[in-house]
Amino acid sequence: SKRMLLVGNAGMGKSCISKEFLRTWAEGKNDHYRCIIYLTFQELNLIEQEISVKELLEEKCEFLFSVLTLENPDDLLIILDGLDEFKYDLNFDNQSSRNDVDTPFPISVLISKLITKDLLPAINVMVTTRWNFVSNLEKYFTFVCVIKGFDDQQIKQYFDHFCEDQSESIYDFIKKNNLSDFASVPLYSFMLRQIIKNHVTSKKALKNLKTSSRFMIQFLKSCLGNNVKDRRRFHIKEPATEKNMEDSVRQLGEISYKNLLSGQLTVNANDLKKHGLSEKDLTKKFSCFFHKKHPDGKHFEYRHTMIKEMFAAFYCAHVVRDDELKECLDAWVRGIIPPSAKSKLLSDVTADHKLLLENFTRLFMGFLSIGNSSSLHDDRGTLKGPIKKNLIEWFQDWLQEDLSSDDFLNLLHYVFELQDSDVAQSVSVYIKNIILFNKPLGAIDVQALCFSLKENKLEKLNLTLCELGDKGMEQLRDIITNSITRNLLRWCLLVGFFCIKLSSAFKPRSLCTSVEIRLSSNKLSEKGGATLSEILQDPKCAIEKLIIGTNHLGPVGAKHLWKALEKNSILKTLHVYDNDIEDEGTATMVE
Template identity: 25%
Template sequence: MDDTHTFRDGDSSPGFSRDSQLVQSRFKSDLLKKFQCLYEGTAKQGNPTLLNEIYTELYITESKSGEINNEHEVRQIETQSRRAATEDTPIKCSDIFRPLPGQDKPIRTVLTKGVAGIGKTVSVQKFIVDWAEGKENQDIQLIFPLPFREINLKKDKTLSLSDLLHVFFPETKEMEISSDEHKVLFIFDGLDECRLSLNFKSKVKLCDISAPASVDELLVNLIVGNLLPSSLIWITSRPAAADLVPAECVHRVTEVRGFNDPQKEEYFRKRISDQSLANTIITHLKSSRSLHIMCHIPVFCWISATVLEEMLSEAERGEIPKSLTQMYTHFLIIQTNSKHEKDYKKRVKDEDMILKLGKLAFQQLVKGNLIFYEEDLSECGIDVTEASVYSGLCTQIFREELGLYQGKVFCFVHLSIQEHLAALYAHIYFTYKNRNVFDKTKQGFFSKIVYQKTDFSSFELHQRAVDEALQSKNGHLDLFLRFLLGFSLESNQTLLRVLLTQTGRCSYNKERTVQLITQKIREINSPERSINLFHCLNELGDDSLMKEIQHYLTSGEIRKTKLSSSQWSALVYVLLTSEQKMDVFELKHFIGAQNTADEVLQKLLPVVKESRSVQLGDCGVTEEGCAALTSALRSNPSHLRELDLSENKVGDSGVKQLSDLLQDPHCKLEKLWLWDCGVTEEGCAALTSVLRSNPSHLRELNLYGNNLRDSDVKPLSDLKEDPHYKLEKLWF
């Protein structure tokens, strides 16, 4: 082995030979060429823009462990939209391997999670570009980006890690990489797309990078640190797949939360050169809460910019989109029109292609797939060359420069586009064939068999779709349902006729569907579960229930009114989607003669979880209410800063529940008021034990008015005097 080609681990300025320096320089140059341009929405097509010209810093924070999150990703975005401006410490993309102040352990493996389209891959791209340009992380000698969608194509191969790198990065043939002499970074982008059997319990241990093994064994040994233990590992994933890598193998979990409100505006001002037009677009998006929330997703910002820039910069072209259905349908029209500007031979009608894509979208959505292959397209009658023409809708991912000729991978630009096309397919399936897309039939939509129309109503389709969406554990049909109901509006049907000549005609009974959804809201026990149904009402243009609640709020009659279950759900929806941040929640504003404090608290827990200061003083909260409160707060312990339970008889049982919450390392509660709460020596001891064993962020603790002796509180007083603890104020 020639030592002149060896990089010494930990040496930020390795003593390369001249040949080695040339190899590394060429390697950096190649990566820069590959990653310096951003193709918004597509992988290879579209107008390339230099990444650094449009890149907007994303909101990235340290997260809890990489536990699985099965909520629909739009639900997660709606939750995160209320947290993006919190006091959580943001982490710059370039700093993900650098410990935060107070952290002294080295970070080798980072798992970055975030919903589809939130900016994970662009963050990877930015990291690589900054490194290749010599701006950041120059202690790293080599970066190997290995997206899972490309590694999948090697899943049945047996080869060594060295061989694998030679396939993806031919330049490495000129390097000698030993197991402990390089500081390199491996980036595995898209864990959720992994088709390998990552068995972390496998007893196969590989320490030699020249030893042949299956690709999944290579990756597992690399991640756990058997292979190249001095290397850094960066894995990105959607939340639903975040637990595929065991927590003990990960040193830091970060979360990409997309754009906060200032970053949204920054993006549009960078993306649109006409600043007056950019301001108009920003103002319009702010006028629709549902659209503004979605702008936390960078891909949705791109979709909105594409639609609104064209509509607002030209002559009057109809109603400016105010709902998701309108926005995505306009986007579909624009992408179809842009296809006509390309030089290609038209071999398929637009509407046939759109419906075939819709069938693909629906079939894969039901299966839970975002990534699909040629056989999936063929099953829907789609020719690969035809699909590539629709660059804004169906993206062909084919990394020819990496020498991967074995197959092609396809995906829609974003999950929401797949859901929109799936809903369009269901809508046309009904209007054109008078059939329910959820009925399992042997013959598909494009069968030449002529179906005899049945007496099937639009209401039955809506009813079935609502039931299917509510039965889903992870809500994967929620956005599909919004789009499907949105298509029932005549204004959206008129818009569709721009795309499709044979959409069919049907009479939708909007009032009956609204009644159905309202009834479902009434029946659902969880206010959180009903949030999507209110978005459905918004797509249908019905806001009567929300206006009713808003009237109660503004008039002050909320405490005098006995709310129905649907009205409670509407209240939660109004409070959570209000433009005003629910920073302070005061329970007394919602308690009337008709409801107990525990009942009201239980109904409004989704709002409580998103509040930074929770004021429950003198409201009649009992141990039962305190137990429900702390259980809810455990799901989001890092948000709450102040909790006032004064003059409620929560007793020692409630205090023990709160002690468990304080024990969570992610809890950032700073002020806890338990004045006159029935706390005894037992409850005080529980608090002392937690604060002593797990120093928390608690700075103020009020135990005044409880039956406590000086000896009961002395251990807490001692903590207050100890500089190792943050407790500054103690009342008793």
């Protein structure tokens, strides 16, 4: 039996993959499992009383518990989708002596016991979550699968499938405007399709889709603008002006912010009424953002967690005062709750909300300039002077802490979402070391690094186990070049030919203390060996230690390296273990 963890950033398609597992099984096309049970943490959040495994399964389906009697338990897979949406903390410290299917537990304990194999150890369990919830969990799982998003070919296939008539023009637009990194996220590809389909967003705004927040706000504007356009076309007389829409967005934002803090995953009809909204508003004006009424008749479901975060962030960016900004960010990001907060936004915030609010805070940063605009449809929003000053001071204060890799990456994303060169420059001078060890970086993460640090001269850059790939390395060329001491690039999963001319990344030796380059486990081929040979022969090369074990250099790659060693007098240590260089390559190196 296996415990599997499926990890991906927001919008990567974790739920879609889970449901595809379920669909193929239901259609009899899944040969691996005789039964798949799909449970969302949204469902599990509704369980407030203690419950046993037997009761949980029977609540899902009256006869479902019988699957636990399968002759081969390995034929059963339970999918637990959306751990990042779970409103309870996992509890791995429960020492209950009973771990049978009939014993009731608090739902947080039951899920924890399923993960640790204290319950149902013989069956398979797959859990999906965002990256920021993985810490301290990996040890309980047989393996961790990372969703990296679409490559260029898959982006084209997506639009070929859904926009057959416009596919070529959309794909050309994506390439021309450097939107491939965002289109690699399935949710953003869906949004881009809707934005273009609605014909509401201006060409200038389309070309300005540089951040997650700008993608989200253009999706919001596009859907609302299309709704207004349709109503005017059909001569609907009820008020449907942009002003009314914006008021409704803010009211939904207030509800969504409260839901975000409380862990509530649906919008309640009673809350709508309290805020001057109706069920009709959601079904007619906001159908792009909410599913139809929940089976209980009183709730509407967000189509995606990011929709809730978007509305909440837009509301907070609109109502936060300049003098409240720093205390709000301290609470949301650092878990520092002031004893007597100025802002009403913090009345229900606790230190435990920190993980839940990471993506919300990224969107909030991007919406700050829009919050200053007089209209939602104004694309000219900029940061006001007082807000900019407060942000710079807050970032500088946060950088006094010893930040974890997760916090550091979030900081870079916050600067990136602001898209303000003054803030980026003022903050980057305080950043000397970046340690992102074992932190897989997606395409948008790399963009955040590039924007936030483009003027920076780092003293230490550790990108070990970051899964950059060729494209990520190319994007980070300037940052690596500007680093004045050591770059650790081991295990970056550079698939195929290591095409970057890394010689441009190395300063003359007089500027470096000791340069050590680690490129183990990167699938480097003989072409990679040729490129490394060119680098080592460059007079400016200051590499003293090169570790390129566990690659695919082969005997030809070894010959390329031998040619370099004839001319290089700086390199002192070379590791080429596990490279299939065979007897021929070994003889060449020995010679």
